Amino acid sequence: MTDDTDPTRRAMLAGGALAAAATTLGTTAARAQDAPAGELAGQIALVTGGARAIGRAIALELARMGADVAILDIADPEAIPGIGYPLASRADLDEAVELVRAEGVRSMAIVADIRDEAALREARAAVEAELGPVDILCPNAAIVTSAAFDEMTGDEWRVAIDVNLNGTANTIRVFMPPMMERGRGRVVVTSSSVARHGSAGNAQYVASKWGVNGLVKSAAAAAASAGVTATAVAPTAVESVRMPEGDALEQANEALSNGGYNAMDIAFLEPVEIGHAVAFLASPRAAFITGEIVDVAAGANIRWTA
Ligand SMILES: NC(=O)c1ccc[n+]([C@@H]2O[C@H](COP(=O)([O-])OP(=O)(O)OC[C@H]3O[C@@H](n4cnc5c(N)ncnc54)[C@H](O)[C@@H]3O)[C@@H](O)[C@H]2O)c1
Numbered sequence: 001m002t003d004d005t006d007p008t009r010r011a012m013l014a015g016g017a018l019a020a021a022a023t024t025l026g027t028t029a030a031r032a033q034d035a036p037a038g039e040l041a042g043q044i045a046l047v048t049g050g051a052r053a054i055g056r057a058i059a060l061e062l063a064r065m066g067a068d069v070a071i072l073d074i075a076d077p078e079a080i081p082g083i084g085y086p087l088a089s090r091a092d093l094d095e096a097v098e099l100v101r102a103e104g105v106r107s108m109a110i111v112a113d114i115r116d117e118a119a120l121r122e123a124r125a126a127v128e129a130e131l132g133p134v135d136i137l138c139p140n141a142a143i144v145t146s147a148a149f150d151e152m153t154g155d156e157w158r159v160a161i162d163v164n165l166n167g168t169a170n171t172i173r174v175f176m177p178p179m180m181e182r183g184r185g186r187v188v189v190t191s192s193s194v195a196r197h198g199s200a201g202n203a204q205y206v207a208s209k210w211g212v213n214g215l216v217k218s219a220a221a222a223a224a225s226a227g228v229t230a231t232a233v234a235p236t237a238v239e240s241v242r243m244p245e246g247d248a249l250e251q252a253n254e255a256l257s258n259g260g261y262n263a264m265d266i267a268f269l270e271p272v273e274i275g276h277a278v279a280f281l282a283s284p285r286a287a288f289i290t291g292e293i294v295d296v297a298a299g300a301n302i303r304w305t306a
Pocket residue numbers: 048049050051052053054055072073074075076087088089112113114115140141142143144163167190191192193234235236237238239240241
């Protein structure tokens with residue numbers, strides 16, 4: 001199903017494989033071709049939950065590497081009541097699109113809820129009409145909620161699973177089959193380091209992200225022979241609108257850094273750190289990485305068994 005009109009495969013053959021061959025032969029001549037600038041030129045990306053924070057950083061990194069980027073977001077602060085913080089606004093979404101365009105690539109805004117499969121199918125048609133078929137899919141939208149295990153309501157459980165797991169599955173089920181038909185593409189999902197262990201205070205979020213990891217590995221299995229890879233990044237705590245303030249921030253800094261959770265001397269990563277990892281997994285340099293969950297976790301991951 002693969003073809004050599006695939007820009008990812010072409011670049012991989014011309015750059016990565018040659019670089020590997022050159023290294024084997026004891027020369028580094030081909031390594032200069034690995035420079036990321038323009039590496040994704042001509043490719044179309046779609047990032048869900050891209051109006052702000054991690055999703056926006058992913059969109060910007062892909063744009064800096066030359067991809068045109070459609071940004072999909074629910075874009076309504078009150079759209080999912082009871083989660084304890086506002087979702088992104090239409091202004092956030094429009095600003096993200098403008099920042100992507102400022103990188104010299106095309107962009108478009110799509111307002112949709114990833115729980116709504118029909119809306120995602122309309123989104124796919126809109127992106128294909130305006131930018132072209134999607135080469136790089138970044139399902140990133142999610143809600144981050146917490147509740148003591150024995151106090152959690154059924155609604156709190158259901159909405160986390162519905163957005164984070166069902167919504168991510170909807171996104172992949174709508175956008176990945178056309179990639180498989182075309183014989184090329186990348187799916188890079190935003191999971192979480194909490195999908196590596198349990199947690200008493202946010203079982204609904206943890207379980208939804210463990211489900212996402214299983215979904216990614218299954219998508220990878222389904223799409224591998226069609227030339228499509230599926231991976232995830234698993235970030236530790238990242239700066240967001242949910243940051244604690246004042247004393248609570250100091251306590252969080254203490255609890256998360258220097259072996260508290262992260263092994264390294266940092267509590268909260270910046271969104272761009274996640275953008276870098278996603279952009280790498282979307283690039284020709286990651287052509288043969290699939291089914292992998294990549295921790296971007298400042299060493300929190302040293303305690304996982306594998
Ligand atoms: N911030 C962290 O500490 C952290 C750590 C690990 C993983 N993550 C993951 O990173 C991703 C982004 O999180 P963030 O911290 O940037 O949060 P965020 O709330 O800033 O961004 C999430 C975006 O998704 C959008 N969104 C939410 N529900 C949606 C829906 N149903 N349909 C469409 N859009 C929707 C929101 O409007 C928002 O723009 C999530 O998958 C989250 O689970 C975050």
